[in-house]
Amino acid sequence: MSRRGRSGSGGGRPTKAVEAVASTKAVLTPSRGVPGWWQVPRRTFLRDAGILVGLPILDIMGPSLRRARAAGAPAPRRFVTFGFPCGINYTAWNPTGTGAGYTLSPTLSPLMPLKSDVSVLLGINNMPANGARGHTCGISAFLTCKKVPMTDPAVTESISADQVAANYLGQYTRLPSIELSTHPLHEVPNAEAGFSPAYKNVVAWKDATTSLPFESVPQAAFDRLFTGVAGVGTTASTTDSAKRAKYRQSVLDSVKLDITAIQARGSAADVAKMDQYLSSLRELEKQIQTNPTAVTPAMVGSCTPGVRPAAGTPKDIRDHVTQMLDLMVLAMQCDATRVLTFFYENTVTGIVHSFLNVNVDYHGGVSHHGNDPTKLAYYATVNQWIVTQLAYLLTKMKAVQEPDGTLLDNSVVYFSSELGDGNGHTHSNLPVVIAGKGGGMLNPGRAIQFQSGKMSNLFISLLATVGVNVTKFGDDGTAPLAGL
Numbered sequence: 001m002s003r004r005g006r007s008g009s010g011g012g013r014p015t016k017a018v019e020a021v022a023s024t025k026a027v028l029t030p031s032r033g034v035p036g037w038w039q040v041p042r043r044t045f046l047r048d049a050g051i052l053v054g055l056p057i058l059d060i061m062g063p064s065l066r067r068a069r070a071a072g073a074p075a076p077r078r079f080v081t082f083g084f085p086c087g088i089n090y091t092a093w094n095p096t097g098t099g100a101g102y103t104l105s106p107t108l109s110p111l112m113p114l115k116s117d118v119s120v121l122l123g124i125n126n127m128p129a130n131g132a133r134g135h136t137c138g139i140s141a142f143l144t145c146k147k148v149p150m151t152d153p154a155v156t157e158s159i160s161a162d163q164v165a166a167n168y169l170g171q172y173t174r175l176p177s178i179e180l181s182t183h184p185l186h187e188v189p190n191a192e193a194g195f196s197p198a199y200k201n202v203v204a205w206k207d208a209t210t211s212l213p214f215e216s217v218p219q220a221a222f223d224r225l226f227t228g229v230a231g232v233g234t235t236a237s238t239t240d241s242a243k244r245a246k247y248r249q250s251v252l253d254s255v256k257l258d259i260t261a262i263q264a265r266g267s268a269a270d271v272a273k274m275d276q277y278l279s280s281l282r283e284l285e286k287q288i289q290t291n292p293t294a295v296t297p298a299m300v301g302s303c304t305p306g307v308r309p310a311a312g313t314p315k316d317i318r319d320h321v322t323q324m325l326d327l328m329v330l331a332m333q334c335d336a337t338r339v340l341t342f343f344y345e346n347t348v349t350g351i352v353h354s355f356l357n358v359n360v361d362y363h364g365g366v367s368h369h370g371n372d373p374t375k376l377a378y379y380a381t382v383n384q385w386i387v388t389q390l391a392y393l394l395t396k397m398k399a400v401q402e403p404d405g406t407l408l409d410n411s412v413v414y415f416s417s418e419l420g421d422g423n424g425h426t427h428s429n430l431p432v433v434i435a436g437k438g439g440g441m442l443n444p445g446r447a448i449q450f451q452s453g454k455m456s457n458l459f460i461s462l463l464a465t466v467g468v469n470v471t472k473f474g475d476d477g478t479a480p481l482a483g484l
Contacts, residue, residue, distance in 0.1 A: 058262075058266055058267075075403075075404055075410065075439065076172075076332075076335060076338060076402070076410060077169070077338065077410055077411065077412075077438070077439045077465060077466040077467060078169075078332050078338045078339070078340070078407075078410065078411035078412070078466070079161075079162060079165040079166075079169065079338065079339045079340075079411075079412060079414075079462065079463070079465075079466050080328070080332075080339075080340050080341075080342075080411055080412065080413040080414065080436075081143065081161075081162055081203075081340070081341040081342065081343075081413075081414050081415075082342050082343075082344075082389075082390055082393065082413060082414070082415045083142060083203060083341070083342070083343040083344065083415075083416060083417065083418070084343070084344045084345075084386045084415075084416075084417050085139075085343075085344065085345055085346060085347045085348070085349050085362075085363070085367075085417060085418065085419075086347070086348075086349070086362065086363055086366075086367035086417065086419055086422035087367060087417050087418075087419035087420050087421050087422040087426070087430075087431065088107065088379070088383050088417065088420070088421070088422075088431045089107070089369075089376050089379040089380040089383060090420075090421065090429075091376070091380075092105060092106050092107045092379075092380035092383065092384070093105055093107045093108065093380075093383060093431055094122070095108060095120050095122075095447045097447065098122075098446070098447045098448065098449050099446055099447065100445050100446050102120070102446065102447035104120075106380065106384065107380055107383045107384045107387055108120065108387055108433075109384070109387075110384065110387045110388040110390075110391040111387060111390070111391055111394075111433070113391070113395070114391060114394050114395065114398070114435070115445060116444065116445040117394060117398065117408060117435055117436065117437075117444050117445070118394070118433055118434065118435045118444055118445070119433070119434045119435075119442070119443075119444045119445065119446050119447070119448055119484070120432070120433055120446075120447045120448070121432040121433070121434060121448050121450065121453070121458070122429065122432075122447065122448065122449045122450065123429055123449055123450035123451055123452065123453050124429070124430050124432045124450060124453045124454075124455055124458060125427065125428040125429065125430065125452055125453065125454065125455065126138075126141055126142075126145055126427045126428075126430060126454075126455035126456075127427065127428070127454075127475075127476065128141050128144075128145050128146055128147040128456075128474060128475040128476060129141035129142075129145075129147075129418070129427035130147070130427055131147060131148070132150070132192075132194065133192035133193075133194070133195055134192075134419065134425025135192060135200060135347045135348055135418070135419075135425070136148070136190060136192045136195045136199045136200050137199075137427075138347065138418035138419050138425065138427055139199070139200055139203060139346075139347040139418040140154075140156060140199040140200070141418075141427075141474075142203045142416075142418045143160035143161045143162055143203050143204060143205070143341075143459075144156050144158045144159070144160045144161070144205055144474055145158075145161075145454075145455050145456035145459065145473060145474025145475060145476065145477060146158035146474050146475055147475055148195070148199055150194040150195055151195075151196060152195070152196035152197075152198075153196055153198065153209070154195075154196035154198035154199050154209075154211065155208055155209055156205045156208055156209075156211075157208045158205065158208060158474060158475075159205055159206065159207055159208075160203065160204050160205040160206075161459040161462070161463060161473065162177060162179075162204055162339050162341050163177065163204055163205060163206050163212070163339075164459075164463055164468055164470065164473070165177075165338075165339050165463055165466050165468055166339040167468075168466070168467060168468045169338040169339055169466060169467075169468075170337075170338075170339070172335070172338065173335055173336060173337045173338055174336050174337070175224065175225070175331075175336055175337040176337065176339065177204070177212070177337055177339035177340065177341065178215065178221065178224065178225065178328075178331065178336075178337050178339075178340055178341070179202075179203070179204045179212050179213070179214050179215060179341045179343075180214060180215050180216070180221060180324045180327070180328070180340070180341065180342045180343075181214035181215070181216050181324075181342065181343045181344070181345070181346065182216060182313070182317060182320045182321060182324065182344055182345055183216060183345050183346060183349065183351070184201060184202075184213070184214040184216055184343075184346055185200050185201045185346035185347065185348065185349075186201065187200060187201065187348070191348070198211060200346070200347055200348070201213075201346075202214065203341065203343055204341055214343065216313060217312045217313055218312075218313065218314070218320070218323040218324065218327065219312050220312075221324070221327050222327060225327065225330070225331045225334075225336045225337070226330070226334070226336070316355075317351065317353075317355075318355065321344065321389050322392070324342055325342070325389065325392060325393045325396070326396070328340045328342060328393065329393070329396045329397060329400065329407070332397070332400075332407055332411070333400055333407065338466070344386060344389070345362070347418055347419075348363045349361075349362050349363055350362065350363055350364065353381075353382050353385065356381050356382060356385055357381075358378045358381055358382055360375075360378070362382060363422075365378075366378045366379050366382060366422075367379060367419075367422025367423065368422060368423050369422070369423050370423060371423070379422070387433075390413075390415050390433065390435075393413070394408060394413065394435050394436075397411060397413075397436075405437070408435065408436045408437075409436065409437045409439070409440075410436070410437075410439050411435075411436040411438070412434065412435075412436045412438040412442065412462050412465045412466065413433075413434070413435035413436050414432075414434060414462060415432070415433040415434070415435065416430055416431060416432045416433070417430065417431055430455065432455075432458070434462070434484065438462070438465025438466070439465055439466075441464065441465040442465060442484055443484065448483055448484070450481070450483075453481055454476055454477060454481070455474075456473045456474035456475065456476050456477025456478075457473075457477050457478065457479055457480060457481040458481045458484075459473050459474070459477065460472075460473050460477050460479065460480045460481070461480040461481045461484050464480060
């Protein structure tokens with residue numbers, strides 16, 4: 001449903017191909033009493049030749065946002081998860097002191113410029129993760145706080161926290177959620193005998209029997225988020241791919257007239273935000289185009305059903321992580337989804353971080369340290385690098401301005417691992433960092449010591465920041481975690 005016309009001075013009419021993806025017809029008109037100010041719906045997409053490109057939240061969407069809020073729709077709030085495997089070296093992780101005056105540890109030092117935006121939580125336990133097999137029980141309970149039985153097929157008997165958020169926030173976006181990883185585990189059978197391999201291969205559960213697979217190919221994730229290609233395990237049509245290859249045409253080029261018109265009509269802040277958004281989108285697209293352009297049907301047929309194969313991914317893990325985190329920020333900017341989960345590698349990853357001079361596999365040669373000083377030093381080095389990636393994500397989110405704060409202000413970011421100490425496969429005193437203000441419901445900038453705090457209660461608190469009020473979660477969640 002689009003409204004076409006020529007652009008002009010003053011109030012003007014909208015240019016061609018500006019389309020609002022909504023259930024009712026969108027009418028783009030000047031705001032009464034504000035000469036020359038368009039009323040652009042907040043869920044506006046630029047469209048040409050079947051290509052959809054979302055926009056960031058702009059000042060000229062103000063009337064639409066206010067009407068939405070008056071009608072009961074909340075301002076955009078996001079629920080973001082950043083998981084990492086195999087726990088931490090506690091000696092290098094633990095901060096000194098508590099409260100606002102605490103000192104970041106060496107591992108957490110990359111967060112120094114963001115110290116006022118994060119809280120380090122100590123003493124958080126996920127006791128339902130305890131079980132016969134450390135990795136299987138830990139990763140399956142990572143977002144569910146549910147003890148899983150020894151079954152195949154997998155049955156969690158619970159929904160994950162991200163999907164509780166998605167069930168509510170999904171009504172406002174094109175995609176209810178997206179789940180990303182660099183190298184998901186495709187282990188069949190489960191090396192930890194007695195459990196379904198599915199327990200270790202995912203973290204998001206839509207219900208007791210339905211898990212959501214990770215997307216690990218940047219190109220495929222980009223298609224899902226920005227070009228209207230939906231569904232896990234699908235690819236862009238052959239016609240679309242051939243057309244793009246033939247004309248070597250950026251997605252942005254097809255809608256450049258509308259971009260120019262919006263920049264001309266918007267406020268100075270809008271122009272700056274559009275420049276930032278479009279520059280990052282263009283750069284990301286260029287990065288992705290350096291990789292194989294498509295996942296072929298043969299590739300899809302060779303992988304686990306419903307999960308994209310690890311083809312077309314950057315060779316350097318650093319580039320791979322950066323692209324995935326960039327995609328997450330872009331997805332939030334254009335409101336493609338408000339629930340985003342990223343898990344670095346997988347719970348038994350054998351990745352070698354040679355760029356950190358750690359030349360042994362991470363799971364067996366580092367996290368299973370046996371108190372060896374060399375392995376513990378490697379552990380701390382990799383932990384710190386992963387925290388650096390978190391800092392990168394948070395910095396990009398903080399740089400995005402929205403009508404009522406920054407993207408980071410309007411989000412909650414949960415950063416943690418499925419294990420405490422990788423050597424002991426523990427699930428108590430887990431490493432937890434919470435970032436963002438949750439739309440004003442969180443008070444970051446502190447180290448907070450809890451006495452046997454429940455992860456399930458933490459999720460109850462975090463869900464409340466995005467408008468989801470629950471009184472129970474997982475096996476042992478009964479109330480919000482006080483003091484956040």
